[in-house]
Amino acid sequence: MQKLNQQKLSKQTNSRRVLLPALIPALMLILSACSGLQQAPQVDNTQAAAVQSRWVVLGEQGQPIARAVTSAASCPDIVQDGQTSAMQLRAGAETIAQRKTASKPEDSKPSAFPVLTCEAVLKPGVQSASIAGQALPLPKPVAQKILVIGDTGCRLKTADNYFQSCNDSDKWAFRQMVTAAARLQPDLVVHVGDYHYRENACPEGNPECAGSPWGYGWDTWQADFFAPAQALLKAAPWVMVRGNHETCVRAGQGWWRLLDPRPLQAGRDCNLAANDSQGDYSPPYAVPLGRLNGQQAQLIVFDSSKVPYKVLAKxxxxYATYMQQFKQVDQLAEQADFNFFINHHPILAFAVERGKSGDLKIWPGALALQDVMQQIHPVRLFPEKVQATLAGHVHLFEALTFSTGQPTQFVSGNGGSSLDFPLPMPLQPGATPLAGATVDFFTNSNDVGYMLMERKGQRWIIQAWNLAGRLLAECDMHNQRTQCRVPS
Structure with a gap:
């Protein structure tokens, strides 16, 4: 028995001697491959703790730009496809001297930004990117699910004696709206303007907004937008549209430091009132949405933040600035088969307010913009390749189609700020936001909610939802035609 065991052991040993030399080349290949793998970059925990917000904004021609706000003394690193580099400083920490604002001097204060704003252009075709260990959302070649929100901040305004309940998530429902909308996993988020509303101090003894930051510095931007928007900032890249609350006499300093995708320039930063003619205007740009079923689509982003309510003198x-910009819109529209024109002030929708006597006053679309646009396109206002226009400003959801050829107008201004009174339905006979335009379909709602635009082949399905998950309206856009319905 012992002899048999020795013979068996000898055979096993000989077998290993034969196998091992044969396995060595394979093992060397495996080890070689493993040595070429990149190790996960080490995360600086101190750096990570200092980053207060990070997001991706799309700029001209869809250029994705990573942004971060940090309380550290230097910008954090960004990792793209395993390669680490330092982010560039966009705006340093500073307290900007008090300037003329939309409020009385005694209701204003200097704008404190005790943080750095940092940025980095994302590389073409990047597959993964992160800042301080947290992954960034990356743009998709074709955006098929686009979320549209607007007018989201909590209003604190002494001049109107209006102080929204910022401490009550039911009365200021922006955070709830963000949570609900993030579950949709959008490819892109579009904000149609008015991020910042906490302009003045909450009155002493008012528990609804007690303790809220106010003014135009970082603490207010953090409370009014960045903190409640975190779930959507993590979910998808953003297109940021400028609203009238982001003009130079209001939150323009934060707009240029934080949100606008273009380079920050001295003199266009809203720091000095003498330079507001530069800081309050910026040219339009396009954001491609990709080609699907042979159709190239894009967004055209227009800065209407400073537009007046009355018609401008020629x-x-x-007037000359807007004329030049609308000529640029015509040129941009030629880049795509299907265009959404996006600005803050509705051009083809209604505004509404309740007077002191209780009566509703209904206003037409942005008259100053209409007047300029009619010099180029007298009836339609827009070039033929613009099939729809998106806006906010009016704190309602609205959808309008026209039998006279104007583009479909959507308003998504019901993002959480103090809501407007809804317009009566049906409209009075002959009611129109533009002289000569005939309204074919109209609906509106002052429920807090959002819009979802889904691209299905060459069709666009637009749905408006409220926080309770109720469908407010649905529109089907295809081949220059829009059909809308309100669920019964």
Whole structure:
């Protein structure tokens, strides 16, 4: 028995001697491959703790730009496809001297930004990117699910004696709206303007907004937008549209430091009132949405933040500015088969307010913009390749189609700020936001909610939802035609 065991052991040993030399080349290949793998970059925990917010904004021609706000003394690192580099400083920490604002001097204060704003252009085709260990959402070649929100901040305004309940998530429901909308996993988020509303101090003894930051510094931006928007900032890249609350006499300093995708320039930063003619205007740009079923689609982003309510004089320099910009819109529209024109002030929708006597006053679309646009496109206002226009400003959801050829107008201004009174339905006969335009379909709602635009082949399905998950309206856009319905 012992002899048999020795013979068996000898055979096993000989077998290993034969196998091992044969396995060595394979093992060397495996080890070689493993040595070429990149190790996960080490995360600096101190750096990570200092980063207060990070997001991706799309700029001209869809250029994705990573942004971060940090309380550290230097910008954090960004990792793209395993390669680490330092982010560039966009705006340093500073307290900006008090300037003329939309409020009385005694209701204003200097704008404190005790943080750095940092940025980095994302590389073409990047597959993964992170800042301080947290992954960034990356743009998709074709955006098929687009979320649209607007007018989201909590209003604190002494001049109107209006102080929204910022401490009550039911009365200021922006955070709830963000949580609900993030579950949709959008490819892109579009904000149609008015991020910042906490302009003045909460009155002493008011528990609804007690303790809220106010003014135009970082603490207010953090409370009014960045903290409640975190779930959506993590979910998808954003297109940021500028609203009238982001003009230079209001939150323009934060707009340029934080949100606008273009380079920050001295003199266009809203720091000095003498430079507001530069800081309050910026040219339009396009954000491609990719090609699907042979159709190239894009967004055209227009800065209407400073537009007045009255028609401009033809010799007003602002009139010339807008005229030049709408000519640029015509050029941009030629880049795509299907265009969404996006600005803050509705051009083809209604505004509404309740007077002191209780009666509703209904206003047409942005008259100053209409007047300029009619010089180029007298009836339609827009070039033929613009099939729809998106806006906010009016704190409602609205959808309008026209039998006279104007683009479909959507308003998504019901994002959480103090809501407007809804317009009566049906409209009075002949009611129109534009002289000569005939309204074919109209609906509106002052429920807090959002819009979802889904691209299905060459069709666009637009749905408006409220926080309770109720469908407010649905529209089907295809081949220059829009059909809308309100669920019964």
């Amino acid at each position: 010799d007003d320099p602002v």
